[in-house]
Amino acid sequence: MTHPSNSNIDIVKSNTSKIENVDFDNLTFGRTFTDHMFVCDFIDGKWQQPKIMPYQAMTFEPSARVFHYGQAVFEGMKAFKDDAGKVWLFRPEENHKRINISSARLAMPEFPKDYFLDGLEALLKLDKDWIKPGVGNSLYLRPFVIATEPAISASPANMYRFMIICSPAKAYYSGKVRVLFAEKYSRSADGGVGFAKAAGNYAAQFYPTSLAQEKGYQQIIWTDASTHEFLEEAGTMNIFFRINDTLVTAPISDRILDGITRKSIIQLAEDNNVPVEVRRVPVSEIKEAARNGSLKEIFGAGTAAVISPISAFEHGNEVFELPEMENAYATMFKKELLNIQHNLSDDKHGWRREVK
Amino acid sequence: MTHPSNSNIDIVKSNTSKIENVDFDNLTFGRTFTDHMFVCDFIDGKWQQPKIMPYQAMTFEPSARVFHYGQAVFEGMKAFKDDAGKVWLFRPEENHKRINISSARLAMPEFPKDYFLDGLEALLKLDKDWIKPGVGNSLYLRPFVIATEPAISASPANMYRFMIICSPAKAYYSGKVRVLFAEKYSRSADGGVGFAKAAGNYAAQFYPTSLAQEKGYQQIIWTDASTHEFLEEAGTMNIFFRINDTLVTAPISDRILDGITRKSIIQLAEDNNVPVEVRRVPVSEIKEAARNGSLKEIFGAGTAAVISPISAFEHGNEVFELPEMENAYATMFKKELLNIQHNLSDDKHGWRREVK
Numbered sequence: 027m028t029h030p031s032n033s034n035i036d037i038v039k040s041n042t043s044k045i046e047n048v049d050f051d052n053l054t055f056g057r058t059f060t061d062h063m064f065v066c067d068f069i070d071g072k073w074q075q076p077k078i079m080p081y082q083a084m085t086f087e088p089s090a091r092v093f094h095y096g097q098a099v100f101e102g103m104k105a106f107k108d109d110a111g112k113v114w115l116f117r118p119e120e121n122h123k124r125i126n127i128s129s130a131r132l133a134m135p136e137f138p139k140d141y142f143l144d145g146l147e148a149l150l151k152l153d154k155d156w157i158k159p160g161v162g163n164s165l166y167l168r169p170f171v172i173a174t175e176p177a178i179s180a181s182p183a184n185m186y187r188f189m190i191i192c193s194p195a196k197a198y199y200s201g202k203v204r205v206l207f208a209e210k211y212s213r214s215a216d217g218g219v220g221f222a223k224a225a226g227n228y229a230a231q232f233y234p235t236s237l238a239q240e241k242g243y244q245q246i247i248w249t250d251a252s253t254h255e256f257l258e259e260a261g262t263m264n265i266f267f268r269i270n271d272t273l274v275t276a277p278i279s280d281r282i283l284d285g286i287t288r289k290s291i292i293q294l295a296e297d298n299n300v301p302v303e304v305r306r307v308p309v310s311e312i313k314e315a316a317r318n319g320s321l322k323e324i325f326g327a328g329t330a331a332v333i334s335p336i337s338a339f340e341h342g343n344e345v346f347e348l349p350e351m352e353n354a355y356a357t358m359f360k361k362e363l364l365n366i367q368h369n370l371s372d373d374k375h376g377w378r379r380e381v382k
Numbered sequence: 383m384t385h386p387s388n389s390n391i392d393i394v395k396s397n398t399s400k401i402e403n404v405d406f407d408n409l410t411f412g413r414t415f416t417d418h419m420f421v422c423d424f425i426d427g428k429w430q431q432p433k434i435m436p437y438q439a440m441t442f443e444p445s446a447r448v449f450h451y452g453q454a455v456f457e458g459m460k461a462f463k464d465d466a467g468k469v470w471l472f473r474p475e476e477n478h479k480r481i482n483i484s485s486a487r488l489a490m491p492e493f494p495k496d497y498f499l500d501g502l503e504a505l506l507k508l509d510k511d512w513i514k515p516g517v518g519n520s521l522y523l524r525p526f527v528i529a530t531e532p533a534i535s536a537s538p539a540n541m542y543r544f545m546i547i548c549s550p551a552k553a554y555y556s557g558k559v560r561v562l563f564a565e566k567y568s569r570s571a572d573g574g575v576g577f578a579k580a581a582g583n584y585a586a587q588f589y590p591t592s593l594a595q596e597k598g599y600q601q602i603i604w605t606d607a608s609t610h611e612f613l614e615e616a617g618t619m620n621i622f623f624r625i626n627d628t629l630v631t632a633p634i635s636d637r638i639l640d641g642i643t644r645k646s647i648i649q650l651a652e653d654n655n656v657p658v659e660v661r662r663v664p665v666s667e668i669k670e671a672a673r674n675g676s677l678k679e680i681f682g683a684g685t686a687a688v689i690s691p692i693s694a695f696e697h698g699n700e701v702f703e704l705p706e707m708e709n710a711y712a713t714m715f716k717k718e719l720l721n722i723q724h725n726l727s728d729d730k731h732g733w734r735r736e737v738k
Binding site: 081083092132228254 | 449
């Protein structure tokens with residue numbers, strides 16, 4: 027069945043739904059996808075007719091540039107359902123802005139805001155049964171853009187595909203996270219693409235992360251590539267440090283992603299009169315604070331994990347265990363964020379957007 | 383028609399050939415592909431049955447990790463035909479070693495040497511009519527590996543596809559190349575993946591290169607990300623400087639690709655009693671050498687372009703035009719390399735490998 031939506035999206039509905047086969051209590055992150063997907067191709071210098079179609083495998087030429095030169099950017103966002111059955115997005119305009127910032131850095135075309143937001147809403151209306159109510163449940167949304175042009179010369183493509191796929195999610199990390207501070211490997215260079223959600227940034231972290239995992243650490247907190255003396259981000263999360271009652275986090279830069287959860291937490295901290303310092307964070311300061319007991323918490327912040335408390339870190343072959351905190355900032359901010367996202371509290375900054 | 387080859391490759395031959403439709407005198411690099419391709423999947427912890435099949439588009443899940451996290455590496459190599467119709471590869475074991483070095487850095491499985499070499503040879507036997515004799519003609523070979531597992535969690539995939547596709551080629555660059563020395567943007571970080579032929583390294587260069595092109599420069603010579611004071615490589619080529627009669631090039635590092643053309647030129651220089659210095663190359667030294675006339679040549683070296691003479695560079699808003707050289711090293715080394723590759727001269731280092 028094909029018909030134009032309000033925003034002129036061609037929609038072909040799936041004849042059947044896979045939802046009956048899904049065990050929503052036992053979801054592995056990122057492996058189950060909903061019944062539909064959004065697709066829009068960039069050809070001849072412009073974005074073509076946007077489409078929603080049944081979720082399916084697609085054909086690509088072996089010479090598609092994404093396979094060879096990594097022109098690929100993505101976003102991570104979530105939809106939530108409140109107890110009345112209303113569906114909500116969280117700051118979706120920020121994701122739209124950021125995917126275009128990422129695209130521009132990789133010489134890829136920007137995607138129109140109305141296509142982005144209307145595409146999300148049309149898709150969520152079709153697949154709304156996949157969003158389960160209850161705090162902790164969400165539908166993870168993955169907009170991404172890839173270079174499809176079949177040509178292996180090392181230059182920007184002339185053909186791209188923008189897609190949105192959706193995957194039901196529970197909490198991303200289970201248990202507390204132990205991290206290694208990077209001393210040898212690096213995530214990004216000054217003047218590089220670390221601020222972009224560029225596909226290649228992630229593959230580059232897998233091997234060093236696997237070495238950390240062999241030592242019993244789930245994640246790496248990356249340091250600056252030049253000196254390894256300043257803490258930056260965790261690759262899939264920004265990082266916050268609580269020193270006494272002050273929240274400290276690194277400033278965004280061309281190496282560090284401008285995280286939406288990060289900036290929301292900074293705002294919530296201000297709302298709660300929690301002092302925040304956005305500044306360079308020396309490894310030496312954090313180690314000294316751990317030694318003298320002023321380091322109360324470290325936590326990661328990102329869309330998938332929301333907030334991940336960190337229980338220990340290693341640097342220079344020294345392991346630092348963090349105390350169990352009552353009234354942890356991580357717990358407080360996570361609760362506040364989830365309450366806003368699930369329409370359980372006031373939304374004084376206008377972060378929620380209802381999908382009608 | 384399916385039958386096992388000597389190395390147990392399943393071969394399905396194309397019923398027809400596209401070769402009659404190809405204008406070999408007017409080839410655009412990387413847009414025309416031969417009749418067959420080599421495919422081998424990594425599933426359940428091991429490389430499966432290698433196959434050769436008609437060149438064709440393939441289906442991928444939208445959640446295939448290559449689209450999201452950039453697990454993708456490649457090689458560039460060439461096959462040549464001599465005047466007697468014999469087909470030759472140039473140092474193919476080096477490409478095999480390097481693709482595995484790239485894969486390891488991206489937490490991808492290494493590919494077996496016999497599959498790599500036997501796959502190349504079986505493919506070239508099928509598509510040998512696509513290799514035209516004559517210096518300057520070649521068949522560009524593109525082995526690559528991509529993560530195919532359909533799951534968008536940010537971790538290494540469990541499923542990969544290794545492929546080889548082939549594209550007939552003439553010379554890669556036409557005319558002399560003008561370059562910009564990087565002052566703001568960077569290609570790679572210490573502790574990063576610059577030494578790997580990782581797909582994401584290329585996408586990251588496209589935007590800064592497009593800015594250079596707007597200023598009239600075809601390429602950027604990248605400098606170290608920390609200080610921008612040392613010249614490194616050009617992204618698709620290593621870079622050589624001739625100062626008086628000495629050849630100078632940067633050492634390989636975790637930021638700089640270990641180029642096969644680069645190391646072949648270093649060997650040819652030694653064979654020709656040309657002094658070679660492999661050391662850091664300060665921007666300031668090259669500018670001073672350009673000013674005092676001791677900088678005789680700059681040239682890039684890579685598989686696609688072989689050797690690209692550079693006619694001018696810009697740094698700090700200053701443009702330096704290089705002299706036209708008689709007896710240029712670029713010309714000499716290019717001729718020597720091409721003669722070895724095309725079986726027109728002795729091969730005292732055993733670089734040629736006949737495809738029988």
